[in-house]
Amino acid sequence: MLNVNTIKHGLVIDHIRAGAGWQIFQWLGLDKAPFTSCLIQNVPSEKSGKKDIIKIDNIINIDYSVLGFIDPNICVNVIEDEKIVRKINMELPARVQGVFTCKNPRCITQTEHYVKPTLILTDRAKGLYKCEYCDTLYLAGEKK
Structure with missing residues (x-):
């Protein structure tokens, strides 16, 4: 079983179409970030069969229109004190x-x-x- 630590204060980008996680990870510059982040690929999903997830142990600025363009099914969870305090659902931007x-x-x-x-x-x-x-x-x- 894969074990990834909980996020104390950061973001979890969930429900990414399987295979699109790496594109988002690079676009966000997480491959060069000085803080902890992880990309988990091909996670079993009841909704879509498989999905990717990105966990970021930091609050960063994200252009949500780009995330919505890449995959409008993405949900961004804002984490504070290890709890989800807000969910942001994507949609296709104009x-x-x-x-x-x-x-x-x-x-x-x-x-x-x-x-x-x-x-x-x-x-x-x-x-x-x-x-x-x-x-x-x-x-x-x-x-x-």
């Missing part, structure tokens, strides 16, 4: 800006570095986004 690069090599965001790549939600039911500048399509959770 726009995601300046985090991902557009995959279209002819997009203006590839050559003009002052233009921030921006994805706009076009179909919430399908999780479909498009680049604001070149209309390239993306699915929420798609690796960039």
Whole structure:
């Protein structure tokens, strides 16, 4: 049995789609963080079969719109004195800006570095986004 210590004051990012945890772990810079954090992959889940979990023994700033884009089923638990004091449920954001690069090599965001790549939600039911500048399509959770 795997044993990971409890978090005294920090965050637990739960219900991450299995396999997406490493992308989030790196995006948050936890692979270089000076505080304790852990990524637990392929945890059995009644809801989804398997999931990833990230535990962070620190309170850090997170762009929740990016988490919602990566996986709208994510739940962030805020921990104080080893107890959950708040749950933050993600949802698909209306726009995601300046985090991902557009995959279209002819997009203006590839050559003009002052233009921030921006994805706009076009179909919430399908999780479909498009680049604001070149209309390239993306699915929420798609690796960039």
